Amino acid sequence: MARVEVTPILARHLDVPKCEVPGASVREVLDELFERHPKLRSYVLEDHGALRKHVVIFVNSEVVRDRKELGDAVTASCEVVIMQALSGG
Amino acid sequence: MKLYVSTRKGLFTLERAGGSWAITDVAFLGDPVTLVLPSEDGLVAALDLGHFGPKLRRRANGSTEWEELEVPRYPDKPSESDEKTPWSLQKIWSLERGRDGTFWAGTIPGGLFRTKDPAKGWTLDRALWDRPERLEAFGGGYDAPGLHSICLHPERDEEAMVAVSCGGVWRTEDAGQSWSLEGEGLFADYMPGQKRTARATQDPHAVRRCPADPNVLWMQHHNGAFRSTDGGRTWSSLDVPPSSFGFAVAAHPTDPQSAWFVPAVKDECRVPVDGAVCVARTRDGGATFEVLRAGLPQTHAYDLVYRHALDVDPSGEVLAFGSTTGSLYVTEDGGDHWAAVSLHLPPVYAVRFGA
Numbered sequence: 199m200a201r202v203e204v205t206p207i208l209a210r211h212l213d214v215p216k217c218e219v220p221g222a223s224v225r226e227v228l229d230e231l232f233e234r235h236p237k238l239r240s241y242v243l244e245d246h247g248a249l250r251k252h253v254v255i256f257v258n259s260e261v262v263r264d265r266k267e268l269g270d271a272v273t274a275s276c277e278v279v280i281m282q283a284l285s286g287g
Numbered sequence: 288m289k290l291y292v293s294t295r296k297g298l299f300t301l302e303r304a305g306g307s308w309a310i311t312d313v314a315f316l317g318d319p320v321t322l323v324l325p326s327e328d329g330l331v332a333a334l335d336l337g338h339f340g341p342k343l344r345r346r347a348n349g350s351t352e353w354e355e356l357e358v359p360r361y362p363d364k365p366s367e368s369d370e371k372t373p374w375s376l377q378k379i380w381s382l383e384r385g386r387d388g389t390f391w392a393g394t395i396p397g398g399l400f401r402t403k404d405p406a407k408g409w410t411l412d413r414a415l416w417d418r419p420e421r422l423e424a425f426g427g428g429y430d431a432p433g434l435h436s437i438c439l440h441p442e443r444d445e446e447a448m449v450a451v452s453c454g455g456v457w458r459t460e461d462a463g464q465s466w467s468l469e470g471e472g473l474f475a476d477y478m479p480g481q482k483r484t485a486r487a488t489q490d491p492h493a494v495r496r497c498p499a500d501p502n503v504l505w506m507q508h509h510n511g512a513f514r515s516t517d518g519g520r521t522w523s524s525l526d527v528p529p530s531s532f533g534f535a536v537a538a539h540p541t542d543p544q545s546a547w548f549v550p551a552v553k554d555e556c557r558v559p560v561d562g563a564v565c566v567a568r569t570r571d572g573g574a575t576f577e578v579l580r581a582g583l584p585q586t587h588a589y590d591l592v593y594r595h596a597l598d599v600d601p602s603g604e605v606l607a608f609g610s611t612t613g614s615l616y617v618t619e620d621g622g623d624h625w626a627a628v629s630l631h632l633p634p635v636y637a638v639r640f641g642a
Contacts, residue, residue, distance in 0.1 A: 241339040252338040282338035
């Protein structure tokens with residue numbers, strides 16, 4: 199089980215507590231997470247399933263490279279963090 | 288009657304009490320609110336959360352809780368398409384509700400969506416989206432074209448006109464099963480050659496229909512102001528003082544001869560003429576205009592009024608407009624006299640009267 203955490207900025211809009219999620223890739227982890235929190239999907243992904251332009255996901259502190267297919271590997275001990283890019287004013 | 292003011296950093300609700308308008312509710316503080324749709328069973332708000340994309344929320348009348356609704360979702364772009372515009376929701380840029388309860392949403396990049404229940408999802412109007420002329424359209428203020436005006440017909444559910452920046456005005460008479468690209472008489476002097484009158488690339492900034500005479504529509508266009516008396520098929524150019532450039536227009540609810548515009552200098556200088564805020568009003572179908580200034584700042588005022596940021600109430604006497612500099616002005620005598628309700632709001636995207 200990967201440990202998944204979403205940014206507090208997102209927690210203003212949706213209640214998504216820290217949780218443990220199964221999955222061997224970022225896509226699988228997200229699919230399971232969206233099963234539990236369906237409204238989270240449109241906050242993280244664009245219409246066709248790619249990562250939103252200004253959203254970033256870290257797996258064990260490494261930025262996810264495959265932003266379209268989300269194929270980066272996830273293992274049982276991974277920490278997955280979903281957060282926003284730092285921009286705007 | 289309430290006045291909803293959508294801003295870059297929240298939604299402000301105003302009510303009239305004790306002879307003046309005051310803010311009675313603040314929602315979504317800190318979040319960009321594009322616009323709202325008041326209707327008899329509640330308020331729908333379109334948010335643009337930046338990092339997290341466009342969102343729709345609904346608050347039932349009498350409730351303080353906001354329900355998250357589904358947002359319009361674009362289909363996959365065909366693999367053979369070489370179109371540059373992404374088929375992906377970038378902004379919800381207009382919201383209306385028909386007499387039959389159907390919700391209509393206009394979006395950037397230009398798609399029109401409908402639903403009976405926005406909690407369950409939306410359907411893209413493919414008849415409009417698949418028109419080949421759409422590929423000629425381009426963005427106006429944003430990278431992609433945007434459908435910002437939905438003029439429903441007050442008596443015929445099947446008739447509507449929509450406007451796209453920069454993609455012209457479109458009319459349906461069969462509830463969106465088919466569309467005609469209208470706009471005879473519109474022109475864009477800034478476009479080269481034959482493109483000057485090309486319907487598919489006209490840039491209507493805002494179009495409003497007169498509820499009492501649905502064949503009358505008013506338009507603030509990138510190139511000037513126009514009026515139609517035949518349901519949007521043909522348009523006549525209007526000479527609005529002190530400038531025909533601007534974004535917003537309001538149609539009088541009961542008098543098809545009357546409308547209001549909020550002029551700015553011109554395309555490349557989007558501020559009031561001479562730094563003096565004014566509203567131009569016609570009462571004779573656009574033949575002549577009065578320039579209304581009483582109560583509006585007349586020195587070093589650089590308020591710009593966006594296309595959704597002017598509205599008129601059902602009486603035609605109360606109007607409000609908000610500006611990019613966070614000012615909100617209200618009149619209760621059709622524009623003869625104005626009062627600043629606030630000069631300190633976040634930049635105003637839209638104002639709308641409603642229940």
